[in-house]
Amino acid sequence: MISWWPYARLAAAALGLTAIIRQLTLAIGNALRADTAWAGHVPTVVANFFSYFTILSNLIAVATLIIAAVWMLRTRPSTQAEPAWLATLLVCASTYMIVTGIVYNALLRHISIAGISDVWTNETLHVVIPLAMLADVLFAPRRRSMPWRTVLTAAAFPIVWAVYTLVRANVITAPATGTPWWYPYPFLDPNLPGASYLTVAGYIVGIAAAIIAVATFVVWVGRRRGDAPDI
Numbered sequence: 001m002i003s004w005w006p007y008a009r010l011a012a013a014a015l016g017l018t019a020i021i022r023q024l025t026l027a028i029g030n031a032l033r034a035d036t037a038w039a040g041h042v043p044t045v046v047a048n049f050f051s052y053f054t055i056l057s058n059l060i061a062v063a064t065l066i067i068a069a070v071w072m073l074r075t076r077p078s079t080q081a082e083p084a085w086l087a088t089l090l091v092c093a094s095t096y097m098i099v100t101g102i103v104y105n106a107l108l109r110h111i112s113i114a115g116i117s118d119v120w121t122n123e124t125l126h127v128v129i130p131l132a133m134l135a136d137v138l139f140a141p142r143r144r145s146m147p148w149r150t151v152l153t154a155a156a157f158p159i160v161w162a163v164y165t166l167v168r169a170n171v172i173t174a175p176a177t178g179t180p181w182w183y184p185y186p187f188l189d190p191n192l193p194g195a196s197y198l199t200v201a202g203y204i205v206g207i208a209a210a211i212i213a214v215a216t217f218v219v220w221v222g223r224r225r226g227d228a229p230d231i
Contacts, residue, residue, distance in 0.1 A: 003076075005141055009069035012132040016062045019124040023117060024049055030116065031175065038173040045175050051168065052184045053161055054104070057096035058125050060157075061133055064093035072142070081144035081226055088150055090140075091222065094133045095154045095215040101130030102210060107187055116176075137218050145226035146219050154215035155208070162204055 027049045034040035049055060071086055082090070104126040165188060174182040183189040187203045190196050 006069035006072040009065040009072075009136070009140075012129060012136075013062045013065040013069070015124060015132075016058050016065075016129045019121045019129075020055060020058055020062070022121045023055070023125070026117060026121070034175070036178060038178045039175045041173075041175065044172060048172070048175065048182060048184070051165065053096075053158070054100050054125055056161065057093075057100045058129055061093045061097045061129055064089045065136075068140075079142065081142050084144060084146070087144040087146050087222065087226075088153060090136065091146060091150050091215065091218050092154045092157065094137045094218050095211060096158070097130045097133040098137075098214045098218070099158075099207070099211050100125075101127060101134075102214070103207060108185065111186070137221050143222050143226040145223045148216075148219060150219050151212060151215040154218075155211055158208065158211050162208075166200075 024046075027045050028042060031040050031042045031045040038044075068082070068086060068090060071082065081087075108126075165184060169183050169188075170181045172182040173180055179191075181189075181191060186192060188200055190200050
């Protein structure tokens with residue numbers, strides 16, 4: 001398994017990066033063809049693109065998979081467990097991607113992607129790469145056991161992203177509609193019919209719970225599969 005696993009990681013990273021580039025190309029292409037000032041503002045469109053948790057989590061996963069694959073190739077004669085810094089990266093990347101897959105399939109799959117994505121890109125970023133990261137958690141060799149406090153480390157980035165999203169939302173004009181606010185996901189938008197900041201807070205709490213639960217699962221698997229557990 002050790003002989004081909006780094007290549008599986010590199011293949012997954014290449015697939016994820018290709019899908020991200022494809023998605024960005026579609027976003028910029030839409031902006032260049034737009035007939036309104038707000039829809040055609042490329043800097044805002046690009047900034048919005050990199051404000052999606054899906055895109056950020058996939059970028060983190062791609063970078064982590066490449067780093068992990070290179071480390072495995074450079075240390076191939078050894079059977080030592082991955083270093084703590086790399087194990088932490090893998091816990092975080094795996095958590096974010098698994099949560100991305102869960103949230104997409106639970107809350108977002110019914111939303112039309114016409115004009116902003118295509119089926120291959122959408123499924124790759126929301127299903128294929130999450131499954132690849134789950135497989136890495138379950139089967140990747142040389143896994144290091146991590147302390148339970150790693151769960152809190154994994155939760156830090158989503159908290160920062162949520163704060164950034166809610167603060168930024170009301171100073172951005174939505175490219176698609178021209179409304180004076182822009183939220184990357186409808187469940188975060190308190191301006192929708194029937195929505196409020198209370199419902200948004202409920203979704204955030206629910207997603208935070210999911211992140212902690214998934215991170216706990218990832219760390220638990222690592223502690224069972226890895227070397228002697230840290231405290």
